[in-house]
Amino acid sequence: MVENTDVVVIGGGYAGVTAANRLTQREGVTVTLINPRPNFVERIRLHQLVGGSDDAVESYGKVLSERVRLVVDTVDHIDVPGRRLMLATDRSVRYDYLVYALGSGGPDPVVPGAAEFAYPIATFEEAERLRSVVDSAPETAPVVVVGAGPTGIETAAELAELGRSVTLVCGEVLGPYLHPRGRRFVARQLKKLGVTVIEGPETVVTSVTLDAVRLGDGRELVSAVTIWTAGFTVPDLAARSGLSVDHVGRLITDESLTSVDDDRIVAAGDSAAPSELAFRMSCQAAGPLGAHAADTVLRRVAEQPATPLALGFLGQCISLGRRTGVFQFAHPDDTARGVYLGGRLAARLKEFVCWGTVKQLVIEARRPGTLVVPAWLADRTRQQRLRARPTTPLRVAGWAAEDAHQRDLAGMKRTSGITIGPAGQG
Numbered sequence: 001m002v003e004n005t006d007v008v009v010i011g012g013g014y015a016g017v018t019a020a021n022r023l024t025q026r027e028g029v030t031v032t033l034i035n036p037r038p039n040f041v042e043r044i045r046l047h048q049l050v051g052g053s054d055d056a057v058e059s060y061g062k063v064l065s066e067r068v069r070l071v072v073d074t075v076d077h078i079d080v081p082g083r084r085l086m087l088a089t090d091r092s093v094r095y096d097y098l099v100y101a102l103g104s105g106g107p108d109p110v111v112p113g114a115a116e117f118a119y120p121i122a123t124f125e126e127a128e129r130l131r132s133v134v135d136s137a138p139e140t141a142p143v144v145v146v147g148a149g150p151t152g153i154e155t156a157a158e159l160a161e162l163g164r165s166v167t168l169v170c171g172e173v174l175g176p177y178l179h180p181r182g183r184r185f186v187a188r189q190l191k192k193l194g195v196t197v198i199e200g201p202e203t204v205v206t207s208v209t210l211d212a213v214r215l216g217d218g219r220e221l222v223s224a225v226t227i228w229t230a231g232f233t234v235p236d237l238a239a240r241s242g243l244s245v246d247h248v249g250r251l252i253t254d255e256s257l258t259s260v261d262d263d264r265i266v267a268a269g270d271s272a273a274p275s276e277l278a279f280r281m282s283c284q285a286a287g288p289l290g291a292h293a294a295d296t297v298l299r300r301v302a303e304q305p306a307t308p309l310a311l312g313f314l315g316q317c318i319s320l321g322r323r324t325g326v327f328q329f330a331h332p333d334d335t336a337r338g339v340y341l342g343g344r345l346a347a348r349l350k351e352f353v354c355w356g357t358v359k360q361l362v363i364e365a366r367r368p369g370t371l372v373v374p375a376w377l378a379d380r381t382r383q384q385r386l387r388a389r390p391t392t393p394l395r396v397a398g399w400a401a402e403d404a405h406q407r408d409l410a411g412m413k414r415t416s417g418i419t420i421g422p423a424g425q426g
């Protein structure tokens, strides 16, 4: 008789759904997905939800395999030694293997007034709330978007295209990821849309009030709606449960995505920090990480050694309203190249990426194991970068962090079939 293995995935985003679908490949593996909402949220369309061009939601019936059991709930605590999850509804769920894919959420702004008066857009609920605030503001009301990463740029452009009066406060530079050529293109497009871009180190926001945003240089911008996009945070479930996390709170894993504390736990997506050298929080990384996390669990169930991930980036695709966009090409290590694609074609490409990301989930639900990261895309510099960095881990203390640190001090961190030396060579 084949013994059954219970795998529980926490978090039904890009990483969690990919992992859950892929896990259904093996007979004798029961897969449960726990997520607080009954629908899949397309986070990469949340600025469209605010602008009204998309609802940013898909049904799990479409993207999730029939073989995955969906539990609509929130995990409150992981009992690591007991292999049990405590849920918000007081229920508990047992697991043999756990996939930690909680994603990321809104920023935790320390700037005075930001938490009270600025609106984040990182989660579905935040975007919905922001939409009703924008909808009820007069059309001429000034909107200030704080933070000029891709989320800030996309949000500013989306609202400006709808005729809103938008100011984008960069804090430092517009689109820090972008190559200067790509940045100049984005600046031109934002200008065409009527967005006022405020750049420079003195433009850091120092306080927010009900109707204004104050900058470091003393300027005060009148604002009826302030949108805060500067930075994502991650849920603190791993830290609260005594697992090792990095300085941001992401669960620390080895290169197979296995927790450094417990080889029954793997992590993927925005809330994972492989070798404490995390990938950019993005759905571009979340899908492949979810697939690799599932593969690691399946290999372990089959009593085979887990393999290290091989992942790389193509670039960053940013919508600039519905009619134009930019695709900033990048090296596999996620640094921008001097080449970009801008204009209508890039807008279509962005739409294709959004559509394709969901399509990939649908395919993986029907034919698990389909998603393959092409070998040519892998970042071949990652191992060198891991070897070159200083060894002192930036971890948040906990019993597990202490243990892991002791193992580091002992000179060798052994995790799940892959042995990583103190400098991370694998």
Ligand SMILES: Cc1cc2nc3c(=O)[nH]c(=O)nc-3n(C[C@H](O)[C@H](O)[C@H](O)COP(=O)(O)OP(=O)(O)OC[C@H]3O[C@@H](n4cnc5c(N)ncnc54)[C@H](O)[C@@H]3O)c2cc1C
Pocket: 010, 011, 012, 013, 014, 015, 016, 034, 035, 036, 037, 041, 043, 044, 045, 046, 047, 073, 074, 075, 076, 101, 102, 103, 104, 121, 122, 123, 150, 151, 154, 235, 237, 268, 269, 270, 271, 281, 282, 283, 284, 285, 286, 317, 318
């Ligand atoms: C407006 C906007 C635009 C973006 N555009 C892009 C883009 O163009 N390209 C790109 O690559 N990235 C983009 N991103 C980033 C991208 O959305 C995230 O990096 C991606 O969603 C991460 O996927 P994930 O699966 O790790 O997490 P998520 O998609 O965040 O999913 C995590 C899930 O876990 C659930 N969860 C959290 N805590 C618990 C708990 N305790 N119990 C149970 N479930 C829990 C969450 O509710 C959520 O459903 C954008 C983000 C935003 C906000």
